Amino acid sequence: MTPFGGWDMPLSYPGGTLDEHRACRSGAVVFDVSHLGTLRVEGPHAFSGLQSALTNDLSRIEPGRAQYTHLLDADDGSVLDDIIVWWVGDDRFDVMPNASNTARVEAALDREVEAHDVTTTRAVLAVQGPDARERLETVYPEAAAVPRFRVREVRCGDVDCVVAGTGYTGEDGVEIAVPAGDAPELWDTLLGAGIVPAGLGARDTLRLEAGLPLHGQELGPGITPLQAGLGWVVRWDKGPFRGKAALEAERERGVHRRLRGITVEGRRPPRSGQAVLAAGEAVGTVTSGNFSPVLGHGIALASLPPEIEDGARVDIDARRELLAGTVVTPPFI
Numbered sequence: 001m002t003p004f005g006g007w008d009m010p011l012s013y014p015g016g017t018l019d020e021h022r023a024c025r026s027g028a029v030v031f032d033v034s035h036l037g038t039l040r041v042e043g044p045h046a047f048s049g050l051q052s053a054l055t056n057d058l059s060r061i062e063p064g065r066a067q068y069t070h071l072l073d074a075d076d077g078s079v080l081d082d083i084i085v086w087w088v089g090d091d092r093f094d095v096m097p098n099a100s101n102t103a104r105v106e107a108a109l110d111r112e113v114e115a116h117d118v119t120t121t122r123a124v125l126a127v128q129g130p131d132a133r134e135r136l137e138t139v140y141p142e143a144a145a146v147p148r149f150r151v152r153e154v155r156c157g158d159v160d161c162v163v164a165g166t167g168y169t170g171e172d173g174v175e176i177a178v179p180a181g182d183a184p185e186l187w188d189t190l191l192g193a194g195i196v197p198a199g200l201g202a203r204d205t206l207r208l209e210a211g212l213p214l215h216g217q218e219l220g221p222g223i224t225p226l227q228a229g230l231g232w233v234v235r236w237d238k239g240p241f242r243g244k245a246a247l248e249a250e251r252e253r254g255v256h257r258r259l260r261g262i263t264v265e266g267r268r269p270p271r272s273g274q275a276v277l278a279a280g281e282a283v284g285t286v287t288s289g290n291f292s293p294v295l296g297h298g299i300a301l302a303s304l305p306p307e308i309e310d311g312a313r314v315d316i317d318a319r320r321e322l323l324a325g326t327v328v329t330p331p332f333i
Contacts, residue, residue, distance in 0.1 A: 002200065004035060004099065004200060005035050005098070005099025005100035006035075006099065006100060007034075007035040007099060009032075009035060009199070009200050010032065010197075010199035010200065011199045011200050011201050012198075012199040012200075012201045012202070013197045013198070013199055015196070017199070017201035017202050017205065018293050019196075020196060020197075020198035020199065020201070020202035021198075021202040021205050021206055021293045021294075022293055022294075023129065023196040023198065024128055024129045024169055024171055024196075024198060024202060024206055025129070025130075025171065025206075025293075025294055025333070026129070026130065026131075027129050027130070027131045027135075027194075027196065028127060028128070028129035028130075028131040028132040028134075028135045028136075028173075028194070028195045028196065029127075029128055029129055029132075029195060029196045029197065029198035029202070030125055030126065030127050030128075030187070030190045030191070030195045030196070030197055030198065031125070031126040031128065031198050031199070031202075031203055032123065032124075032125060032187070033124045033125070033126045033168075033175065033203075034119075034122070034123040034124050034180075034183070035099035036096050036097070036098065036099060036119075036124055037095075037096060037097040037098070037099065037101070037102030037105065037106075037117065037119045038094050038095070038096060038117070038118050038119050038122060038124075038177065039094070039095040039096075039097065039102065039105060039106055039109065039115040039116065039117055039118070039119075040092070040093070040094055040095075040115065040116045040117075040118050041092075041093045041094075041095060041109070041113050041114070041115050041116075042091055042092045042093070042114075042116075043091055043113075043114070044091060045113060046091050046092070046093055046113055047091070047093075049109070049112035049113030050085065050093060050095070050109075050112070050113060051238065051239070051241070052112045052239075052240065052241055052242065053071060053108065053109055053111075053112045053113070053241065053242050054069040054070065054071055054083065054085070054241060054242075055069055055070040055071075055072060055225065055233055055234045055235065055241055055243075056068065056069035056070070056233050056234070056235055057235035057238040058085070058087070059238070060235070061087060062087065063087050063088070063089055063090050064087065064088075064150055064151055064152065065087055065149060065150055065151060066084055066085065066086050066087070066149045066150070066151050066164045066165070066166050067084070067085050067087070067149075068082070068083070068084055068233060069082075069083050069084075069085055069233060070082050070083065070219075070225050070230070070233055070234070071083060071097075071105055071108055071109075071242065072224075072225075072241075072242050072243025072244075072246075072247065073221075073243055073246075074242050074243050074246075075243075075246060076222070076224075076243075076246050077224045077225075077243040077244075077245075077246030077247035077249075077250060078220070078221055078222050078223050078224050078243075079215070079219040079220060079223060079224065079225060079228070080101065080104060080105065080108060081097045081098055081101040081104070081105050081215055081219075082098070082213065082215055082219055082230075082233075083095055083096060083097050083105070084096040084164070084166055086151045086162065086164050086166075087151060088151055088153065088162055089153075094162065094177070095109065095115065098215045098216075100216075101215065102117060102119060103117075108242070112242075120180065121179065121180060122177045122178060122179055122180055122183075123177075123178050123179075123180050123183035124175055124176065124177050124178075125175070125176045125178065125183065125186060125187060125190065126167055126168070126169075126173065126174075126175045126176075127143075127173050127174055127175075127176065127190065127195060128167045128169045128171045128172070128173035128206075129169075129171050129172070129173060130171060130172060132144075132171070132172060132173040132174070132195070133145075133172065133173070133174075135193045135194050135195050136174070136190070136193065136195070138193050139157075139189050139190065139192070139193045140154075140156040140157065140176075140186075140189075142154035142155055142156070142163075143156055143161065143163045143174055143176055144174070146163045146164065146165050146174050147165050148165040148166075148172065149164075149165050149166060150164070150165050151163070151164045151165075156176065156178065156186055157185075157186075157189070159178060159179065159182045159185075159186065160179075161176050161177060161178045161179075161186075162176075162177040163175070163176050163177070164177075168203065168206075168207050168212060169203070169206040169207060169210060170206060170207070170209060170210025170211075170212070170331060170333055171206075204288075204290070205290050205291075205292070205293060208288050208289075208290050208292075208299060208301065208332075209292055209294060209295075209299065209331065209332045209333040210330075210331045210332075210333060211261060211301070211330025211331035211332060212331075213228055213230070213259070213301075214288060217272060217287045217288050217301075218259055218287045218288065218301055223303075224246075224247060224250055224255070225247070226247065226250055226251060226255050227255050227256075227257050227258060227259065227303070228258075228259045229258055229259045229260075231251075234247065236248070254306070255306055256305070256306070257284065257303045257304060257305060257306065258303070258304060258305075258306045259287070259301055259302070259303055259304075260301070260302055260303075260304045260308065260327050260328070260329070260330075261299065261300070261301055261302075261327070261328040261329060261330040261331075261332060262276070262286075262299065262300040262301075262302055262314060262316065262325040262326065262327055262328065263295075263297065263298075263299055263325060263326050263328055263332065264289075264297055264298030264299060264300065264316065264323045264324070264325045265297065265298075265323070265324045265325065266297060266298065266323065266324075267291060267296070267297060267298065268291075268298055268318065268321070268323060269289055269290045269291040269298045270286050270289030270290075270298050270299075270300040270316045270318060270323055270325075271286065271289045271290075271318070272286055272287060272288055272289060273285065273286065274286045274289065274316050274317055274318055274319075275316070275317040276302050276304060276314050276315070276316055276317075276325075277314060277315040277316070277317060277322070278308065278312065278313075278314050278315075282317075283304060283305055283308065283314070284302050284303050284304035284305065284308075285302060285303055286300045286301070286302045286316060287300075287301045287302060287303055288300065288301045289301070289316075292332060292333070294333055295332060295333070298323065298325075299332050300316065300325070301330065304327070308327055309327070310327055310328055310329055311326065311327065311328075312326070312327040313325070313326060313327075314326070314327060
């Protein structure tokens, strides 16, 4: 167990992180991701308020769908948090911030809408992997049938749940929001269906292989969606939204850094904070790095000058040892 965002979370189970990682890539695992926040926004002004607060365009989806979006700092356009919005019903949205950012996101949203923190009333179990739906179907067929980026209210046994076809691993799967008191029974049922429990260690190596950003590393203070290579999450033509003016100014002048991937020769993993060198000169910084259990070598995400292109040879300064690497565009897997 380890402290994480104010929660006490499982880092790994007895099988270990590598086995959990491989189980997700080849079979099915379940993560307890109850540390993610849930801010419920309801009422006739919910849609318009969220449109004014968030970067993506909710009019591109409809009730029963989910959308990835950003909440920006109003002054500099950096990412206060990256968020999944579950549009559960006509006037009901469940906004899902990262664990440590829930209070901050609630305070920011309250300028546009009334958001209620219901995080402690539910647990969230993420079932992920190529066999996730097949194994889930044996116990909770309604949950298994929720398509990718759709949201449905379904019954899991005798329990009313909200299920979304979302995740953070690069694999197919669903996330199940279940009343907190019913979560242990669902957890045991999922394990009984042959779904392997997995912890934060595997969740991080899986998201890194998939090239997915982590707030506090690839996103956060001073880092904008454009610098993170996530410009697609900004809908410039939808009207005003929080931080738009600052982001438009950056788009006009061009970004001074961009998030890229680096594949590393050998098994030694690069680590966050290490310098990236080109021709012996420091040009950037590793934001996330680890050993890829699937590829069998080190991989990293790094903030680099935009002129550095795919195929460029770089070195990572790993405590007096240089790790040779090649710049690539994520995902790695």
